[in-house]
Amino acid sequence: xxxxxxxxxxxxxxxxxxxxxxxxxxxxxxxxxxxxxxxxxxxxxxxxxxxxxxxxxxxxxxxxxxxxxxxxxxxxxxxxxxxxxxxxxxxxxxxxxxxxxxxxxxxxxxxxxxxxxxxxxxxxxxxxxxxxxxxxxxxxxxxxxxxxxxxxxxxxxxxxxxxxxxxxxxxxxxxxxx
Numbered sequence: 001x002x003x004x005x006x007x008x009x010x011x012x013x014x015x016x017x018x019x020x021x022x023x024x025x026x027x028x029x030x031x032x033x034x035x036x037x038x039x040x041x042x043x044x045x046x047x048x049x050x051x052x053x054x055x056x057x058x059x060x061x062x063x064x065x066x067x068x069x070x071x072x073x074x075x076x077x078x079x080x081x082x083x084x085x086x087x088x089x090x091x092x093x094x095x096x097x098x099x100x101x102x103x104x105x106x107x108x109x110x111x112x113x114x115x116x117x118x119x120x121x122x123x124x125x126x127x128x129x130x131x132x133x134x135x136x137x138x139x140x141x142x143x144x145x146x147x148x149x150x151x152x153x154x155x156x157x158x159x160x161x162x163x164x165x166x167x168x169x170x171x172x173x174x175x176x177x178x
Contacts (some may be wrong), residue, residue: 004166006035016041019048032171033079033159043162050155057148059114062091066111067118067152069101073178074122077160082172102178113139114149121153 009020009030016038024030037044054064065088072080085098097107104119106112117136120128136146162168 002036002167002169004036004039006030006032006168007038008035012038013041016044019044023048031083032168033083033163036166036168037162043158047155047158050151054148054152054155057151058145059148059152060091062088062093063111063114064152065091065093066097066101066106066115067149068156069098070104070115070118071122071153071156072160073102074104074119075157075160075164076177077163078175078177079163079168079170079172080156080160081175081177082170085175086172110140113141114145117141117146117149118153121150122157126150 007016007020009017009024012020019041020030020035020038023034034044034047037047055061059067065084068080068084069088071077072084081102088098088101093101100106100112101115104115106115113136116139117128117132120132124132133146137143141149
């Protein structure tokens with residue numbers, strides 16, 4: 001049961017209602033997470049703006065889903081595991097790719113490095129030592145890509161924590177936390 005309820009478009013202020021209508025037009029509906037974030041227009045706008053900005057970065061949509069799945073698994077966020085398993089399939093991730101990403105690895109060296117680095121960041125709360133960064137570089141991650149992975153992890157931690165605190169009802173095919 002939610003502790004913070006999703007905001008209905010009809011109850012939102014004009015700007016937030018317009019934002020939610022735009023989300024609905026783009027996605028065909030408003031996911032419960034975004035409707036929950038809409039309780040704070042600043043949180044919703046911050047999420048949407050960072051998401052859009054990162055979408056234009058070096059990580060592909062597929063790689064961003066790998067980061068999201070590794071982060072959600074480490075944070076045990078059932079909502080995000082469910083959402084990103086579905087979204088990941090739309091970006092070309094197979095069931096095996098999804099399983100690997102959740103375990104912090106992947107079938108290619110570069111994607112495995114991305115998944116591993118993301119999962120380590122969450123596990124260690126961002127306190128990675130020089131050796132971990134050196135290993136990421138040895139696996140082909142540039143400093144720019146490392147920073148972009150950190151930003152994507154931060155975006156996903158925002159949603160993971162929101163779902164934990166709010167008790168967001170999963171409105172995607174449910175995926176169980178391993």
